[in-house]
Amino acid sequence: MDGSSVKIGCDCDHLAAHQTLLSHTEAVEVALAQVQPITQTEKVGLSAAHGRITATRIVAAGAMPSFDNSAMDGFALRLDDLSGRCCLPVVGTVAAGDAPRDLPAGTALRIYTGAPLPRGASAVVMVEACIDKGHKVHIETPPAPGANIRRAGSDQRAGQMLLPAGTQLAPHHIGLLAANGVRDVTVTRRPRVALFSTGDEVTDGDCLPGRIKDANRPMLSALLARDGAEVHDLGILPDDAAATEAAFRALGNAYDLILTTGAVSMGGKDHVRAALCAAGGRIEAWRVALKPGKPVMFGSLNDAAVTGLPGNPMAVHVGYYMFLQPQLARLTGAAPQPFAEAPARADFDWQRKSGRAEVFPVCLIGHDTDGLPVLRRLGQGVSATLLPLAQADGMAIVAADCAGVAPGDMLHWHPFNTFGGCA
Ligand SMILES: Nc1nc2c(c(=O)[nH]1)N[C@H]1C(S)=C(S)[C@@H](COP(=O)(O)OP(=O)(O)OC[C@H]3O[C@@H](n4cnc5c(N)ncnc54)[C@H](O)[C@@H]3O)O[C@H]1N2
Numbered sequence: 001m002d003g004s005s006v007k008i009g010c011d012c013d014h015l016a017a018h019q020t021l022l023s024h025t026e027a028v029e030v031a032l033a034q035v036q037p038i039t040q041t042e043k044v045g046l047s048a049a050h051g052r053i054t055a056t057r058i059v060a061a062g063a064m065p066s067f068d069n070s071a072m073d074g075f076a077l078r079l080d081d082l083s084g085r086c087c088l089p090v091v092g093t094v095a096a097g098d099a100p101r102d103l104p105a106g107t108a109l110r111i112y113t114g115a116p117l118p119r120g121a122s123a124v125v126m127v128e129a130c131i132d133k134g135h136k137v138h139i140e141t142p143p144a145p146g147a148n149i150r151r152a153g154s155d156q157r158a159g160q161m162l163l164p165a166g167t168q169l170a171p172h173h174i175g176l177l178a179a180n181g182v183r184d185v186t187v188t189r190r191p192r193v194a195l196f197s198t199g200d201e202v203t204d205g206d207c208l209p210g211r212i213k214d215a216n217r218p219m220l221s222a223l224l225a226r227d228g229a230e231v232h233d234l235g236i237l238p239d240d241a242a243a244t245e246a247a248f249r250a251l252g253n254a255y256d257l258i259l260t261t262g263a264v265s266m267g268g269k270d271h272v273r274a275a276l277c278a279a280g281g282r283i284e285a286w287r288v289a290l291k292p293g294k295p296v297m298f299g300s301l302n303d304a305a306v307t308g309l310p311g312n313p314m315a316v317h318v319g320y321y322m323f324l325q326p327q328l329a330r331l332t333g334a335a336p337q338p339f340a341e342a343p344a345r346a347d348f349d350w351q352r353k354s355g356r357a358e359v360f361p362v363c364l365i366g367h368d369t370d371g372l373p374v375l376r377r378l379g380q381g382v383s384a385t386l387l388p389l390a391q392a393d394g395m396a397i398v399a400a401d402c403a404g405v406a407p408g409d410m411l412h413w414h415p416f417n418t419f420g421g422c423a
């Protein structure tokens, strides 16, 4: 087959190659329209709950703390016993983990942080605020009523909501649930994502002449797993129409999202679109005014969304953040976040061809007097390499009609979590 034919053999023929490109914001809407929030739930143990999304609100079974206890190391006493005197005999010690006990009248008990407050005590005086004489304690200034006492129920009431439904469980949520004796959490099922690379040249093995290593599947697996998806890595599809169609058919209805890279452009071996249609799927949109990432495709197969990213690895990375992250967010019931909205300033001069919004790697070189990040552009706008991205602190975007950038111009960017600084 030569490279001239791009006709799609299904009801998706209306998406001709000469059509006007979608804007990237329109494309995000199309991408989002292919997915619906997952309604199935499952129970997971707390140790496996990190990053999962709560499917129900979680309510406190009991009050916290569950008993009055000391917030400090010091002495538990009755304030009334300090009227007219400033010295009390110390008749014992109560430590964290001890059973509650009574405070004999006219005495103090040595008490440690977290220990149950002795019945009858009305304040705890910190050890630093008194003179510890071993068998007695000298208190110059009486503490305020209730001082250094953590009252039962003062942190939370029984029945109080701890976490609303839709919470993505972070380590501090896990700690809160553990403190409340929660062992299992009902969470939304994770999005199931089928992942393919395509290309006769792409290999996981040795690179014979003309072949290249698969960069896209490892990168996407990492991104998807980080963002809470259940990744099903289905390998590399050959540039073969029948094999691609068969692979789509074999997926059945087991996935929420089918993600491919490569074979969505204009070449005679770009079979993903036609194979999707031949397998009974549908293409909703193809080609976006975005650099890199122009030939991206959005569609569906059975109940799954299908997103076909281009093959160039930088286009895959940009496409993931722009389209896949919002799709995953919607699948998990979260609000999709727009890509690269943080304001920043350019420190560079750059003339560019307008027509497509462009995403490019940037490094953070400092902040301006308003505290805005100042960014330097990295790389040459080549979407086949990930090296400039690996040296970057984030990705910036300019609008389709932007013909150039000058130092001091406003930009928008997506910072990565780690800041390496400019090399
Ligand atoms: N006549 C036109 N040709 C091209 C256009 C166009 O508009 N008209 N768009 C160009 C753009 S932009 C892109 S991006 C690419 C995307 O093409 P495909 O999605 O069909 O991707 P492939 O041709 O399969 O691969 C492109 C490139 O990426 C390499 N690749 C593919 N998969 C991987 C992988 N898993 N790991 C690493 N690298 C991979 C592949 O070898 C190619 O070099 O089309 C342009 N052409």
Ligand code: MOO
Pocket: 290, 291, 292, 293, 294, 295, 310, 312, 314, 315, 383, 384
């Ligand atoms: O969209 Mo392509 O990645 O510009 O080369």
